[in-house]
Amino acid sequence: MLLRPRQKLFVERSLRALDEHGNTIAVASTGFGKSITLSAVIAGSIQGTKAKACVLAHRDELTSQNRDKYRRVNPQLSTSVVDAKTKNWAGQTTFAMVQTLTRPANLAAMPKLDLLVIDEAHHAVADGYRRIIDRARDANPDCRIFGVTATPNRGDKKGLRSVFDNVADQVRLGELIASGHLVPPRTFVVDVGVQDKLQNVRKSVADFDMGEVAEIMDHAPVTDEVIRHWKEKAGDRQTVVFCSTVAHAENVAEAFSAAGVATAVIHGDLGAEERRHILAAYASGKTRVIVNISVLTEGWDHPPTSCVVLLRPSSYKSTMMQMVGRGLRTVDPGEHPGVLKTDCIVLDFGTSTLLHGSLEQDVDLDGREGSGEAPTKECPDCEATVPLAVMECPLCGHLWERDEADGPTELSEFVMSEIDLLKRSSFRWCDLFGDDAALIANGFVAWGGVFFLNSRWHGIGGRQKERPRLLAVGERTVCLAAADDWLNTHESDESAHKTRRWLNQPPTQKQLQYLPAEYRQDFGLTRYQASALLSFRFNRNAIRSLVFGADNGGRTVRNGDAIGRAA
Template structure:
């Protein structure tokens, strides 16, 4: 498989930092493909050598997922597993469960490692992880330590500086939005008469005092106003609500239900079976709203969620971004048929947006993709080397003050820059009919296409001897990103062949044989364009069926020219 261009840059910067410092932390939000990138880093460091690596995870399902994706990125490297069931170090790369490996008897069997990779690396400050890290470095002081996380700031305020001396790269949410891998947020700061009181809430070591927040927010008139504004802005959307305390969350859930909105409640001390039931009902659409207290902040994703309600402030921007991030996932139309999601509404009834600036301000690409080394600065508190754009140190939590001029821009004047995926893609995309309404690209075994109909774009992917599948519906960039990822998954560097000279040669006689007569007279037609047209013709009926079937339950078709052509 292939990596996205931004993933390749992340890998290059991480490998460079490991070579320079012996350790590195990479920060990337949900949707960036952390497992793919850590797999590429590990493969780069140990491939074509006799070096040995270990990838740590804290849950069984992560160990299995990591191993599976690693093998797709590095098919030539052997792997093994150390967990509750298996205890094998036979592979060049071993995937280990931390709760298993941290036990003294198991840790004594740790072999000499050349690379230790830590998934969800914000856990690296925990004692169990430190025992493994220290043991690996005792056995080999030159062992490199690489961590990847979306959420470097820990609730217990233990910094990651004792493990990592630098942040090799940080992919920002804005980059993923601009590239079509996440949907954009639309943030509304709503004052229901309590912002002045919230502004006076004291900070504790960990965050704002949630007891004081509860006293302000956990009142019936405030909750009624919240529900009223929610109905006005996002009443038809599946919604996740973040509250200050369990009592606050319970009262908010009760009020939503009393208002006729099916709502579930999730909190920390809730039994696992009950929690799973609530989340399953929400996933099935039986519940429209799920209210929680610090449980769904990370590690939970439900792509159809398209509204996030903040009923508590956050003293750290990273926490706010984690909460908002629950609503930014794009939707797979095969997993959630009929669900159209083009953005996420964020209703902030607290002060987080005023304190930190809306997420929209983070969509600032400073030269867009960039190449080579990331511009860096030194954290004044922990002296770590971090990317220049970082406003909160991932290693110690130091906050840089935002320039007043930077934070004063009106959100209504903000225009998000779209990265041109057609240029950045590893594949050559063809405009089939010259009107930018139908584009296709292909490799040796797969093809991807995006098609415009009735104001929406549809991303479709196909493989040899398989029925095409619908990948995305909505914005052009999201559909292009989904189709490009489909090609990345099923093709390789060799089959991408974007710059191969033969692509520009005239079509072969066999290609012309299957094309309509008018194309045989097109002397500017290239072999690759002919290949794209043939892929379209051979799959035309399936493409039409997928696009028309997803077109809002069979709306009247108005602009279907691009799909009907080449008949």
């Protein structure tokens, strides 16, 4: 398995920070692949040694997910698990549940560690985590601490400085949108006549007073306006709604249902089995809208969700980003047939966007290219070392003022400026017909391609002796990212032959034997171009079937659509 170039840079910076400081936190938004990069950092720290590592998580599904990804990235390294059922430290890397490990007997049995990794590292200053960290450092003062999170700023305002004194890297939502790994949000701030009242709501220790918010928002005329705007802008989309209180959520769900929209409500007072049933109905598409109260902000994703409705303000930008992030995942057509998703509608009735600035304005796209050291600066409040482009300190929340002369970075400035995946990819992408409408890259056992049909791009991946599969439909960047990730998943460093000399050699006679006669007279044709053309020809019928199927099968192929060619 290969890492994306940006993931490799993230790993390099994390390892360098660990070497320099003995601890570091790395911040990466939803969709970046934290489990994969976390696994690569561990391998870079312990591979070839007898060092032991432990990965902490606070939920069973995170422990399982991290271990599965770790085995894919590091199949040669042994693993073990410490959870409610198993207490095994035999592996070189152990995946542990925090709730289990904090029990005195389990903590006493923890062996000497050389590396302690904390997933969702914004929890690191909680008491249970601190007991584990202190135990690890008592047993080995040289134990290094590595944390990863998407949202470092905590609701209780506790800084992370007591555990981490530097930030190795920060990958923002805007960077992942520009690279095609998330869809862009289209944010609408909607005033239903209550914005002035919301701006005067008192703040509690952790957030705004949600009781006061409910008194303002939980009224039929307000809810009716919410539903009207939702129908107008996003009525055919699966939607997640964030409310202030249980009563508010139940009233909103009842209003959606009365309007003929299949709706469910979920909150923390429901039993685990009932919550699973509700989420399963939403995942199956039986439910169009799911209304919640702080249940679906972290650790939950349903990629077809393409609308987020905010009926509550948020005093912390990280909470707003978590809520909006539920709708930014791209869709795998193999898992969700017939679902086309190119953006996410965000309907903000709760003033969070006005308070914090839109997600689009708070991104900095500098520093994505190249490798080596990331430029840094020191936070004036907590003295942490952080990346130069950061405008909000991930450890203490200090805000730097953006230069007014620079102005905000609007969404329109970067969503259409595609990161050149063709250059950054580990593989060489071949323009099959010279018009940039059909591209293929080959590995040893897999190939990826992007094809244009009827104003849409289609990403397709194939492997030897397997039928190709549809990876993505929509924007070119999303399809390129999906096809490149397919190759990264199924190939290795040995097969990433972008710069190998043989690529530019003339085709072999066997290759020419399978190509149309006109290619035998093309003396500029290279061996790699011939390989890409053969991948297309051998899989042409399957590619056509996938693309036409995704395009509803009945539309006429335009002359410019490469997939319709008989080459």
